[in-house]
Amino acid sequence: xxxxDKLYSIWVYLQAExxxxxxxxxxxxxxxxxxxxxxxxxxxLNPVAMSVLIVSLILILFNIKYKRYFDGAKFIHFLxxxxxxxxxxxxxxNWNLIISNSKAILISxxxxxxxxxxxxxTLSLYLELPKELIMSLLPRNVTAPxxxxxxxxxxxxxxxxAIITILTGVVGASLGVFVFDVMKLKNMDARGFSLGLTxxxxxxxxxxxxxxxxxxxxxxxxxxxxxxxxxxxxxxLKII
Amino acid sequence: MLKSVFIILLYQLIGELFQKFFGLSIPGPVIGLVLxxxxxxxxQKRQRVVPxxxxxxxxxxxxxxxxxxxxxxxxxxxxxxxxxxxxNLASVVLVIILGTLSTLALKGYIMEKILRKxxxxx
Numbered sequence: 593x594x595x596x597d598k599l600y601s602i603w604v605y606l607q608a609e610x611x612x613x614x615x616x617x618x619x620x621x622x623x624x625x626x627x628x629x630x631x632x633x634x635x636x637l638n639p640v641a642m643s644v645l646i647v648s649l650i651l652i653l654f655n656i657k658y659k660r661y662f663d664g665a666k667f668i669h670f671l672x673x674x675x676x677x678x679x680x681x682x683x684x685x686n687w688n689l690i691i692s693n694s695k696a697i698l699i700s701x702x703x704x705x706x707x708x709x710x711x712x713x714t715l716s717l718y719l720e721l722p723k724e725l726i727m728s729l730l731p732r733n734v735t736a737p738x739x740x741x742x743x744x745x746x747x748x749x750x751x752x753x754a755i756i757t758i759l760t761g762v763v764g765a766s767l768g769v770f771v772f773d774v775m776k777l778k779n780m781d782a783r784g785f786s787l788g789l790t791x792x793x794x795x796x797x798x799x800x801x802x803x804x805x806x807x808x809x810x811x812x813x814x815x816x817x818x819x820x821x822x823x824x825x826x827x828x829l830k831i832i
Numbered sequence: 833m834l835k836s837v838f839i840i841l842l843y844q845l846i847g848e849l850f851q852k853f854f855g856l857s858i859p860g861p862v863i864g865l866v867l868x869x870x871x872x873x874x875x876q877k878r879q880r881v882v883p884x885x886x887x888x889x890x891x892x893x894x895x896x897x898x899x900x901x902x903x904x905x906x907x908x909x910x911x912x913x914x915x916x917x918x919x920n921l922a923s924v925v926l927v928i929i930l931g932t933l934s935t936l937a938l939k940g941y942i943m944e945k946i947l948r949k950x951x952x953x954x
Contacts, residue, residue: 617901617904617905618901620904621900621901621904625900639900640900640901640903640904640907643901643904643907644904644907644908644910647904647908648908648910648911651908651911652911658908658909658911658912661905661908662905662908662909665904665905665908666905668901668902668904668905669902669903669905669906671895671898671902672861672902672903672906673844673848673860673861673864674837674840674841674844674861674895675895675896675898675899675902676844676859676861676862676864676865677840677843677844677847677861677864677865677868678840678891678892678895678896679865679896680865680866680868680869680872680892681888681889681892681893681896682892682896683869684869684872684873685889687873687876693947695946696943696946696947697943699942699946700939700942700943700946703938703939703942704935704938704939704942707934707935707938707939708931708935711930711931711934711935712927712931715926715927715930715931716923716927719920719923719926719927720923721920721923721924721927722916722920724916725916725920725924729924729927729928732928732931733932733935735899736899736903737861737899737902737903738859738861738862740903740906741859741860741861741862742859744859745857745858745859746857749909749913749916750906750909751906751907751908751909751910751912751913752910752913752916752917754903754906754907754909754910755907755910756924756928758907759925759928760928760931760932763928763929763932763933764932764936767929767932767933768936771933771936771937771940772936772940775937775940775941777940777941777944778944779943779944779947779948781943781947782940782943782944782947783940785939785940785943786936786939786940786943787936789935789939790932790935790936790939791932791936793899793900815865818862819862819865819866822858822859822862823858826857826858
C-alpha cells in the first residue's frame with residue numbers, strides 16, 4: 593500500500609525546493625526542443641512557447657503559485673543578463689560585414705525599427721488596448737531578453753512581452769517567406785536581415801536553415817535592432 | 833572558462849551600475865553589451881590580440897545556444913495575467929500579425945533597394 597501522508601509530504605518538500613522547478617523547466621524545454629527538431633523546425637511548434645505551455649498547465653493543474661515556481665526557476669532566469677551581454681560576440685564577429693554594408697544596414701535598421709514601434713503603437717491605440725498591454729507590445733520586435741528589459745523599464749509586463757515577442761518571431765518565421773515572395777524580393781541578404789530585424793532569434797534560426805548568408809545577416813540584424821530599439825522606445829515615449 | 837564568465841558578469845555589472853547611476857532607460861545588460869563590443873573593437877583597432885578570445889567566444893556561444901531556455905521562467909509568468917490577455921486576445925494577435933508582416937515587408941524592401949543600388953554603383 594502507498595502511504596498517502598508520505599506521498600503528500602514528499603510533494604510538499606518538492607514544491608519548496610528549487611530542484612524540482614529547475615528540473616521541470618529544463619525537462620520541458622528538452623522535450624519541446626526534441627519535438628521541434630523532429631518536426632523539421634516547424635515554427636508553430638516553437639520550443640519556448642511549448643515549454644511555457646507545459647509548465648503553465650502543470651502550475652494551473654496543481655494550483656501552484658507562480659511565485660513559488662519562480663523562486664526555483666530564477667536560477668535559470670539569472671543567466672538572461674549574461675546572455676544579453678554575450679550578444680556582443682556575434683556582432684563583433686561580423687563587424688566587417690556590417691561595415692562593408694553599413695549604409696544599407698543603418699538605413700533599414702533605423703527606418704525599420706522606427707516603423708516597427710510606430711505601427712505597433714498606432715494599431716494598439718486604434719484597438720483601444722489598455723496601457724500596460726501597449727507597453728508590453730512596444731518592444732516586441734527585438735530578442736526576448738532585451739524586449740523584457742525594455743518592457744520592465746517602460747511599465748509593461750515582462751512575462752507578457754516574452755510571450756508576445758515569441759509570437760512575433762513565430763509569425764515572422766512562418767509567414768515571412770510568403771511576404772517576401774509576394775513582394776518579389778530576391779536578395780537573400782535583404783530577406784535575412786529583415787527577418788532578423790523583425791523576428792529576432794526565431795527568424796534568425798529560420799533564415800539560417802534556408803541560407804547560411806541570410807542567417808548571418810539575420811543574426812546581425814537581431815543584435816543591432818535590440819540595441820537601437822532599447823534606445824528608441826523610451827525616447828519615443830518621451831516625445832509623445 | 834571561468835575568466836570569460838567573469839568578464840561577461842563584470843560587463844553586465846558595469847552596465848547595471850551605469851544604468852542606475854545615470855538613471856538611463858536602457859536595460860543594464862544592453863549597456864554591458866555595448867561596452868563589451870566597444871572594448872573588443874578597440875583592442876582590434878590597436879591590432880592587439882584579444883586575451884582569452886577563444887574562451888570568450890566559446891562561453892558566449894554556449895550561453896546563446898540556450899538563450900530560448902532562459903526566458904521560460906518569465907514567460908510562465910503569463911499565468912498571472914491570463915484574464916488581461918483573454919479580454920484583449922483578438923486585438924493583441926491582430927497587432928502582432930499586421931505589425932509583423934508590414935514591418936517585414938518594409939525592411940526587406942528598403943534593404944533590397946539599397947543593396948541593389950550598391951551593386952549597380954560597384
